[in-house]
Amino acid sequence: MISAERIEEAAYGAMFRAGIEIPEDYEAGLREIAKSETGDLSAFVIEAMLENYEAARQDRRAMCADTGLPRWFVKIGNEARLEGGFIELERRLRRATARATHDIPLRPNRVHPLSRRDHNNNVGINAPEIDYSFEPDANWIDIITVHKGGLFGSDYRMLFPADGIDGIRRFFMDTLIAFGKRGLACQPAIVGIGLGGSKDVCMTLGKHAACLRIVGDRNPDPDVAKLEDELKALGNDIGMGAMGFLGSAMVIDCHIEVGDCHTGGMPMSVHTFCLASRRAVARIHADGRIETRTDPNWFTPYMRRESVEWRQTEPA
Amino acid sequence: MATDGTGLRKLRLAAPVSDEDLKRIRPGDIVYLDGVIYTGREGVYRKVVTEGADPPVDLQGVSNVNFHCSPAAAVQDDGSYRIGAVTATASFRFSHALPTWFEKTGCKMVIGKGGMSPKDYRETFVPVGAVYLTTVGYGTGALLGRGIREVVAAHWIEELGIAQAMWILRVEKFGPLIADSDLAGNSLFESQNAAINERIESLYRGLKLPALRRHGETDDKTEELI
């Protein structure tokens, strides 16, 4: 049985690490892309960002004052047992969010959409979001927090099968150009793309692709992986760098997640995970041990399962 | 003034900023500030510009540098404030508020995210002799937070909340910032955008048109989309 106390402790610690420490895969990706950046202003911006990560780590202060929306992704082993069940889990995640907001401090970002009422703790109606997934043959739970920034940089479009890869390229560039100007997307970014699924799942897949996979990771489907490489190169060929200045550093990596969709459509969503690509993971084992990491490892083979698990009878 | 290997010019200026220093600023300069600046964004503008309230202090005597920001701050048990990181918010949204704001406060320098439109510079900034500096990244919150030496005051914190309150901050080597506009209304973002736009057509060449176009690409709602 995993105790509620340990869950809150793990979540509180993950909030600090996410807010303060840039994940190593993103930082390494930024250093890599900086090597080929030719624009002097764009290169200056990247240099300043690398200094900023260092300052955040040294001072133990948030790397970006825009907290974005801190939220939770929880992967639960099928054999895991939680003290107080899921209701207690959610209560602890909300408490960890509020406590860490004050103690780090993070900027309270969550307000009511109409009244703009602010509880000053990043907790409120439907906030923080908590997403769940499951893992067979495991007795641990993974508590993942993502502080997703950016009012700009995401878009959705219903494409059609006839639009093909050209349609995908077009919408990808439309979004990067629109939000890359003046650096509204705070690029270079990890670009996540949802392809297929229902409308809402298409958005979710793209968001997860951006936030829950690490730089350098490729989709196991070779055709999808090829498209990831192609779109990454396309984004870095637009001619735009950090802050929308002339340059080439736009896309640190491109991740695509697919879901089967309506036979008449090809929905697509684009999401950017910004210069403050904040994520942290804590695994709580059945014996209470907490292990920390930055790779969410969200898309397990079980998550991406392709087909039915039983043998289909071939139609006669 | 100094330049480093990048060839970019670096300036370190006192805040409130003097007319003389304002004249020196060129688009693309890297700027650091020492002195006093204040934050103000939609909450403050709503009260002062829309509702007609007076600013909570006489800003003429405090600073002429308006930062479009809200800090990651917490009120401590003893009532003092702790500031972690600070980052700017996108400034183009405040275009409507600035003419009245400049008139009421004597503001001469706006620091924010992403610049304002060339029209804003021509019609609002140039006539009063104000310039715009953008923060860098834009996520350099920890570096900017380091530059904050002291919270001089926090106004309207009860009414507007931590994010929207007016924070008066004493800063030292606050930056880096990049000058977008100068006193003549030239804009770095505008010239960079123009250079980037030249290439855009060729990027799309050869891609077939989408089966369905959508509103939003045009303001003409009578236009057929298919």
Ligand code: SF4
């Ligand atoms: S988009 Fe990211 S880096 Fe930019 S201000 Fe928001 S959280 Fe910070």
